[in-house]
Amino acid sequence: MHFSRFPRLHWAHLPTALEPMDRLSETLGGPRIWIKRDDCTGMSTGGNKTRKLEFLMAEAKAEGADMVMTQGATQSNHARQTAAFAARLGVKCHILLEDRTGSNDPNYNYNGNVFLDFLHGASAEKRPGGQDMNAEMEAVAEQFRAKGLKVYTIPGGGSNPTGALGYANAAMELVQQANAMDLKIDRLVHATGSAGTQAGLVVGLKAINANIPLLGIGVRAPKEKQEENVFKLAEATAEKLGCPSVVSREDIEANTDYVGDGYGIPTPACLEAIELFAQLEGLLLDPVYSGKGAAGLIDLVKSGAFSGDENIVFLHTGGAAALFGYTDAFSYDKPVEQTAE
Numbered sequence: 006m007h008f009s010r011f012p013r014l015h016w017a018h019l020p021t022a023l024e025p026m027d028r029l030s031e032t033l034g035g036p037r038i039w040i041k042r043d044d045c046t047g048m049s050t051g052g053n054k055t056r057k058l059e060f061l062m063a064e065a066k067a068e069g070a071d072m073v074m075t076q077g078a079t080q081s082n083h084a085r086q087t088a089a090f091a092a093r094l095g096v097k098c099h100i101l102l103e104d105r106t107g108s109n110d111p112n113y114n115y116n117g118n119v120f121l122d123f124l125h126g127a128s129a130e131k132r133p134g135g136q137d138m139n140a141e142m143e144a145v146a147e148q149f150r151a152k153g154l155k156v157y158t159i160p161g162g163g164s165n166p167t168g169a170l171g172y173a174n175a176a177m178e179l180v181q182q183a184n185a186m187d188l189k190i191d192r193l194v195h196a197t198g199s200a201g202t203q204a205g206l207v208v209g210l211k212a213i214n215a216n217i218p219l220l221g222i223g224v225r226a227p228k229e230k231q232e233e234n235v236f237k238l239a240e241a242t243a244e245k246l247g248c249p250s251v252v253s254r255e256d257i258e259a260n261t262d263y264v265g266d267g268y269g270i271p272t273p274a275c276l277e278a279i280e281l282f283a284q285l286e287g288l289l290l291d292p293v294y295s296g297k298g299a300a301g302l303i304d305l306v307k308s309g310a311f312s313g314d315e316n317i318v319f320l321h322t323g324g325a326a327a328l329f330g331y332t333d334a335f336s337y338d339k340p341v342e343q344t345a346e
C-alpha cells in the first residue's frame with residue numbers, strides 16, 4: 006500500500022507504542038493482552054481521529070479551504086481533534102453537536118471535549134438528537150458558502166474513504182511492529198462507532214495478508230447495521246487504495262452486546278473497565294468508546310473466548326478528554342482533611 010500517493014499532513018506521533026498489559030492480563034487470567042497506544046497520537050490529547058485527520062485535513066488544504074466543518078455528539082472526540090487540526094492549519098472550524106443523550110449535566114454539556122472545542126477557537130451549534138446530521142451540516146455549509154467562504158466538510162467521525170486511509174496505514178504499522186518484536190497477534194480488538202477505524206484496519210490487514218482477525222466492539226448501532234456500515238466503507242476505501250474486493254463480508258465482525266442503554270450512556274461494566282485500566286495499568290479510557298470496547302474485551306476474556314497462549318491486541322482509540330464530561334458517573338470521596346499532627 007502506497008500512502009504517499011495521497012495528500013497527508015504528517016502531524017501524528019507515529020508509530021504509536023505497542024505494549025503488554027501485564028497486570029491486567031494477570032488479573033483476568035486469560036490470554037496475554039497488549040495495548041496499541043493510539044490514545045497517544047498527538048493533537049489535543051490524541052486519539053484515533055488524528056490518523057484520519059492527517060489525510061482529511063491535507064485534502065482540505067489542497068482544496069484551499071478557509072473553513073472546515075464537522076459534526077458529532079456533544080462529547081465528540083472527533084470534533085475536538087478537528088478543531089485542533091484547523092487551529093494548526095490556520096483555518097476556521099465550525100461544529101454541529103448532536104444531543105444524543107438528553108443529559109442536563111453541565112459537565113457533559115460544557116466541559117471535557119466541548120470546552121476544548123472552544124479552547125481551540127472553534128464555533129459550535131447544538132442540534133436535537135435523531136437528525137441526519139451530515140445533511141444538516143451540508144445545509145449549514147451552504148449558508149457559509151453563500152457568504153463567500155470555501156468550506157470543507159468532514160462527515161461524523163471522519164469516516165469516509167479518505168479518513169479510513171489512516172487506519173489502513175495503522176494496520177501496516179502494527180504488523181511491522183509485531184514482526185520486529187516476534188509477536189504473533191491472534192486478534193485485534195477495538196471500539197467501533199462511525200466505522201472508519203474498523204474499515205481502514207480491515208482493508209489494511211487484508212491487503213498485506215496479515216491473517217489477523219479483527220473484532221469491533223459496537224457503541225451505538227445494532228450488529229447487522231454496524232457490520233454493513235463497516236463493510237460499505239471498507240469496500241470504498243479498498244477502491245480508493247486500488248485493491249477493490251480485497252475485503253469480503255465475512256471479514257467484518259462487530260459485537261454489539263456492550264452498548265447498554267445507548268450511545269454515550271456508560272454501563273456499569275464500562276465504568277468498571279475504566280477503573281481496571283486506570284488502577285492496574287495507569288491508563289485512561291473513556292466512557293463512550295474505549296471503556297465499552299474494554300468492557301467487551303474483558304467479558305470475552307472472562308467467558309473463555311480466547312485461549313491462554315494467545316496474544317490479543319486492544320487498540321486504544323483515545324477519548325479520555327470526555328472523562329471530564331462524565332465525572333458524575335463516578336462516585337469518589339473528596340480528599341480527607343489533613344490527619345497528621
Ligand SMILES: *Cc1c(COP(=O)(O)O)cnc(C)c1O
Binds near residue numbers: 053083294323
Ligand atoms: C471515534 C472514536 C472511536 C470509534 O472510531 P470510528 O472510526 O468512529 O468507528 C473509538 N474510540 C474513540 C475514543 C473515538 O473517539
